[in-house]
Amino acid sequence: MSDFSQQPQHGTQPYPGTGQYGGAPGQYGDPGQYGAPVHQQPPRPARNGLGTAALVLGILGTLAGVVPLMFWLAGILGLIALVLGLVGRGRVKRGEATNKGVTTAGAVLGLIAMILSVVGAVLLYKVVDDAVNEATKASSSTAPKDPAGGGSGAPAAGATGKADKGKPLAAGDTSVYDDDLQVTVSAATSVKAGEFAIGHTEGNKVYEVTITVENAGKEKFSTDGLTVGARAGENGVTAEEIFDGETYGTGFTGSVLPGKKATVKYAFDAPADAGSLTVEVTPGFDYDAAQWDLKL
DSSP states (O other): OTTTTOOOOGGGSOOTTTSTTTOSTTTTTOHHHHOOOOOOOOOOOOOOHHHHHHHHHHHHHHHHHTSTTOHHHHHHHHHHHHHHHHHHHHHHHTTSOOOHHHHHHHHHHHHHHHHHHHHHHHHHHHHHHHHHHHHHHHHHHHSBSOTTSOSSOOOOTTOOOOOOTTSOBOTTOEEEBTTSEEEEEOOOEEEOOOTTOBSOOTTOEEEEEEEEEEEOSSSOEEOTTOEEEEEETTTTEEOEEOBOSSSSSOOOOSEEOTTOEEEEEEEEEEOTTOOEEEEEEEOSTTSOOEEEEEEO
C-alpha cells in the first residue's frame, strides 16, 4: 500500500533548459558567447603634409619665377612642388589624405613655376646675346679700314691719290673709316707767326695745315676725342703747335652731323732746315691714328 502512495508529483518536473534537455546554463543562450560587444579600431589621422608642402613650395616657386635672374630657383622649387603634389594626390586616392584641393593646387603651381623658369632662362639668353651682338657691332664699326687710305674709301676732291698700304698719306689724301668718317689733311703752307703766338721758337718756321673732317655716315660724330700732333724732319722731332688765340689753337669742338663737314686750321713750329712735316690725326678713342707726310 505504501509503495503506490509515493508517486512523484507532477509539479516537480524540471523546466526546459535546466535538466536533461536544457543542458548546462549558457550552452546555447549564454550572452558571453554570442552577445559580447565588438571593439573597433580608431581611424588613422589624415596624412596631408605632402599636399601642404607642395602648395607652399609652389607659391614660392611662382613668385621666384617673376623676379629677374631668379628663374633657376623657380625651376627647383617648381619641380619639388610638382613631385610632392603628385605623391599627395596618390595618398588622396588611397584615402590616406583629405586635402585634395590643396594638393592639386600645389602641383599646378609647381608646373607654373617650372614654365616661368624656362621663360626666364630664354629671356636672359636673348638679352645677353643681343648685348654681345651690339658690342661686336660697335667694335667693328669704329675700327678703321686702313689708316693709310686703302680699302673702299675714295679720296676727297682734290686729293693727289692714295698712299700704298702701310705708308703715310700724302697731302690732300683722305683716310676713310668703317663708319664712313673721312679725314683729310692739306699741304703745309709757310706762314708768319703772330706777335703774341705761343709755341714759336726764334729761328724756326711756322707751317699751316688745314684738316677737314667729313661725316658721311648715319650717326653724328663727336670731335671731343679728336687729337692732332706733328713731327718735323727726318729725325722726327716734335713740332710744337702754335696758339695765337685767334686763328690757331682752337681745335675741333662739338659734333659733326651726318652729311656735314668741319674744317680747322692748325699751325706747327718746325726747324728751318726740316724737309717734311708728319701730321698725325686720331679721330677718337676708338679710332686708329692716320698719318700724312707733308713736304715742306
